[in-house]
Amino acid sequence: MEDNVMVRTALLPLVLPYTRSELPAWGRMMALVGGAIDQGWPSTPLVRTRYKWTPYSVWLNLADMHERIVYFCGRHYDLGPQLALRNVLRPGDTFVDIGANIGLMTLLAAHAVGPTGVVYAFEPNPDCCERIRLHVTRNGLTQVHVHPVGLSDQDAMLSLTRETGSSVHGSFAPPPDEATVTARYAVPVRRGDDLLGRAPINRPMVIKIDVEGFECRTLRGLAATIERHTPIVLAEVVAGHLARAGSTVAELFDLMHGFGYTGCAIAIVRRWMRYRLHLVPVTTAETMPPAATDVLWTPANRP
Incomplete structure (x- = not known):
């Protein structure tokens, strides 16, 4: 083990410039x-x-596989949503990060909206929330407001479980196997409409939702906010996660169509040395591309 650590330490300065440039292989x-x-x-x-x-620093736990990927490539491993946010966010916008994890999307958005914008980060996992606050404080991000709660369609205290494989991922859904649970927290959830009622109405809003299957409940609790602000909504859509939480992809599509929204699945195309965002229109659950896990929703009347 010590020999492996010594070899890794010697190779890292050579490997990191390559991996962070995301060169082939x-x-x-x-x-x-x-x-x-x-x-x-x-x-x-x-x-x-x-x-x-961004010009910001992040602090990573290299014992966690997901954070280790961030360390090697310099960004969150889920590329599509980041490219989408970089395309839609502008200085002065409002960004709502629901399921902020350790705050990587929050940092990306904080840079995009700048000091004249505002970012609301919602994260019920206390360990993750502590890291978001570290990132906000160390980077001097006065435009970011951290809320240590989850969002749902009613106020409650719920059990958040963390499973084997990550120190920072959690879910309100019942675990498929109790033997995989590594931690359990009792955390508050609130209606998003109650917490965002004072959000500035005179500026564009973008909402990102990644809550491990609880997207439908979160959206119901944001109905008034969506009607008032007509935000762009970026939501994770994973059938397995939704099923664990008692929802379906069809239910999520029905909700967004009821709000007057149309969706595009997010895909990535690599051309030469660059990744490019590719949006695929989707109208029903059946039209979702098999590999897609995120949908960008826009009001139907928006150009």
Whole structure:
């Protein structure tokens, strides 16, 4: 084990410039230094690195596989939503990050909306919330407001479970196997309309929702906000997550159509050395591309 750590330490300065440039086969380069193996990566102290597309720093737990990917490529591993946000957010906008995790999308949005904009980050996991606050404080982001709650269609206290495989991912849905649960928290959930009632109405709003299957309940609790602000909505749409939470993809589509929205599934196309955003119109659950996990929703009357 010590020999592996020494080899990795020696190779990292050579590998990181390649992986962070996302050159062909960067994932193999990451694997070369044991990036896919949890053993041997320390959980403390957190490691500081620059977050791609922003001037901000992030602090990462390299013992967590998901955060290790961020360390190697310099950004959140889910590329599509980030490209979408970079396309739709403008200085002065309002961004609502629901299911903010450790705040990576929050940082991306804070840079995009700038000091004249505002970012609301909602995250019920106390460990994640602590990291968001660290990122906000260390980067001096006065435009970011952190709320340690989940959003739903009614106020309640719910059980948030964390399962094997990640130290920062959690779900309100019942775990498929109790043996995989590594932590459980009792956390508050609130109606989004109650918390966003004072959001500035004279500026564009973008809402991102990634709540591991609870998207439908979250959207119902935002009905008044959606009617008042007609925001662009970026929502994760994963059939398995929705099923665990007692919902379906069809239910989510019906909700958004009821709000007067049309959707485009988010896809990525690589051309030469660059990734490009590709939007695929979707009208029903059956028209979702098999590999798509996120949908960008816009009001039907918006150009």
